[in-house]
Amino acid sequence: MKIFTAEQIRSWDQFTISHEPVSSIQLMERASMAVAHWISEHCKNHKKLAVFCGSGNNGGDGLAVARILYLKGFDIDVFISDSKRKLSEDASVNLKRLRDLSGISVRKFDPDEHYSFDDKTIIVDALFGTGLSRPLEGEYKKLVEQLNSKKNTKISIDIPSGLSADEMFDNNPVILKADYTLTFQCWKRTFLHPETGKYTGKVEVLNIDLNKAYADTADTAYSVIDDQLIESIFIPRQEFSHKGSYGKAIIAGGSYGKIGAAVLAVKSALKTGVGLTFALAPECGYEILQTSCPEAMFIKGGEHFMTNFDIDSSFTCGIGPGLGTHSDTEKSFLSFMKNYTQPLILDADALNMISKDPKNLKLIPKKSIITPHPKEFERLFGSTDDSFKRLELAREKAKKLDIYIVLKDHHTQIITPEGNVFYNITGNAGLAKGGSGDVLTGILTSLSAQKYSEKHTCILGVWLHGRAAEIASEKHSKESMLPTDVIDTFGSVFEELNKKITRNL
Template identity: 75%
Template sequence: MKVFTAEQIRNWDQFTILNEPISSTQLMERASMKVCHWISENCKIHKKLFVFCGNGNNGGDGLAIARMLYIKGFDVDVFVNDPKGKFSEDASVNLKRLRDVSGVSIRRFNEIDQYNFDDKTIIIDALFGTGLSGNLEGEYEILVEQLNKKKNYKIAIDIPSGLPADGLPKENATILKTDYTLSFQCWKRSFLHPETGRFTGKVEILDIHLHPEYAETSETHNFVIDDKMVESIFNPRQEFSHKGSYGKSLIIGGSYGKIGAAILATRSALKIGAGLTFTMAPECGYEIIQTSCPEAMFIKGGGEYVNNFVVDNDMVCGIGPGLGTHSDTGKNFLEFLKTYSHPLILDADALNIIAADQEALRLIPSKTIITPHPKEFERLFGNTANSFKRLELAKAKAKELDIYIILKDHHTQVVTPQGDVFYNITGNAGLAKGGSGDVLTGILVSLLAQGYSEKETCILGVWLHGKAADFAAEKYSKEAMLPTDVINEFGEVFKELNRNTIKEL
């Protein structure tokens, strides 16, 4: 799914109005019906709604939603700045329609203290859409501050009021913090970054059937990894195939006290389906690796740490999980990079070794995939003021070094050498545990070994990792789930992928 700017989305609305054709009021009605349906299906125990509407088209959505939900049996009160004030043309139409419906009160913002916000009341935010420039001010800022103090569920229509669509808010901005955001047609960049996404709650993208031609022909470098994209990449297992059809994966990692990281990466690579899987680790890990991963073959890389990096050209290699940063490990790893030219998967201590010698960045083979978390990224490339700046730096470094960067975050970002960014929306906070990155490394090595391109490996890999984590969280909870639980859910993910991609008679 493409991610468009606020301006592009407004242009998409206009393109739909001109080419469907449909009037702007009818398009507003269509969007409001989608919201109404979602609320009526998901808020069955909440029958009281306070809808806060601005004077623009976002307010027009709110006025239409209030009318529709009242007709469906909800108890609705509407709050506006001034019922006799100036509204946009489409909002004025919906204000008149609402007034024609008896039973819905239209109040002023400053009257909210007279109303009881009990625990069955939902607050609907339709104050400002994506057209707001600058911070909330005056009565609107006071209102949002009051609403933020309420413990009621809050649902934003299109975007939480005060939040920019495409970047960071200005300093000291007042923004409504919502539990759900019901947005239209596509994601907005601010939903996908930690500084701004914390205001949106759970995001639901509602398809309001804007004209598909606009999306097909309009350019962007930002995308969300959705099911359609993943299904177009995934290659189901072929019946007439053998282990040689699915490549050789090699995990290089582990050191005394950190053998578990290499095991997690190895088990992950095995479960993702590489034809043959090897683990190069120090001799101290031999028995535990052979016991824990009997399907993998062991290669001795040293005594208590790896100091011998030898990789056959027909293997796809992932280096880093539990590797350690012993001086011999670091020295021999950098020597290995000087002579190795195939794409690698580099994570954890492999990145830490490179970060200690900035000249080593130039040794990373072209098309390699690196998977830093924010601190590892900072050690590699320097500090940035925020995640938007970090992403811009990642784009510059991916192009400069001709590598793929997987920026691990709540919505992990895949950054290509061409400057495209793919945001992953699977996964959850249960992955915030040691070992989760090792599991991802194993996934990526295995997919690349099976013949997926580097770009496909990154996109499919982060999605699959997050999807398995979602299944694990559902089964065990975010708190109790472990990286091994994520590995054990790969089968359920592949079952779902196969159901969605293999055509049945």
């Protein structure tokens, strides 16, 4: 799913109006019907709504939603601005339609008034939409501050008021903190970054049938990984195949006291389809790896830590889990990097050793995949003020080094050498545990060995990791789930994918 800017979304609306038999007011009604349907289906225990409407088209959506839900039996109070700002044409139409009905209270909102709502009242935010270009001020700022103090469930239409669709406003702006955001047609970038995404609550993307031709042809560097993309990438297992059909993966990692990280990566590779899996690890991990991962073959790479990275170029290699940064390991690893030209999957201590000298970045083979978390990224490339600037720096470095960067975060970002960005929306806070990154390294090494392209390896791998975490959390909870639980649910994810592929044939 492509992510468009606020300006592109306005163009998309206009394109739809000009290419289909639909007017702007009819398009507003279509969007409002979608919102009203979602609320009526998901808020059955709440029959009272307080709808706060601005003067623009977002306010027009709110007025139309209020009318539709009133006719569905909801008790509705509507609050509109008392400012001199003129209502948009479509908002004016919907205000008239609303006032033609008896039984709905329409009042001017007063930010100095202390609103008191019972626990069953839902606050609907329709103050400002994606067109907002500056932080809230005046009466709107006061009102949002007051609404944020309420414990009532809050639903924002399209975007929480005070939030830009495309960027982060400076100086701690006031933004409505929603429990749900019912957004139209596509994700907005600010929903996907930690500094701004915390205001959206759970995001629901409502399809309002904007013209598909615009989405197909409009250019954007940003996308969300959706089911349609995953189903186009995933390659089902072929019946007439053998272990040689699915490649050879080698996980290089482990050191005394950190063999568990190598175990997680090796198990992850084994469980995600690669034909042959090897563990290149120090001898102190031999019994642990052979016992916990009997399907994998062991190659000695040292005694208590890694000192030998003798890796055949026919293998797909993931390096880093539990590797440690011993001086002899570092010397051997960097020597290996100077002479190895095939793409690698690099994580954890491999990245930490590279980050010790900026010159080491040039040793990363082209088309390699690196998987830093924010701190590892900072050590590699320098600090930034926020996650938006960090992403732009990642785009710059991916282009310069001709590599793929999997920038781990709540919504992990995959950055390609062309500067394209794919946001992942699977996963949860249960992955915020040591070992989760090792599991991802194993997945990526396995998929790459199976001849998925680097781009598809990253997209499918990160999505699969997140989806497995969702299933694991349903069984164990986010608090108690472990990285091993994530590995154990890979089979369920592959079952889902195979069923979807079969159903779509």
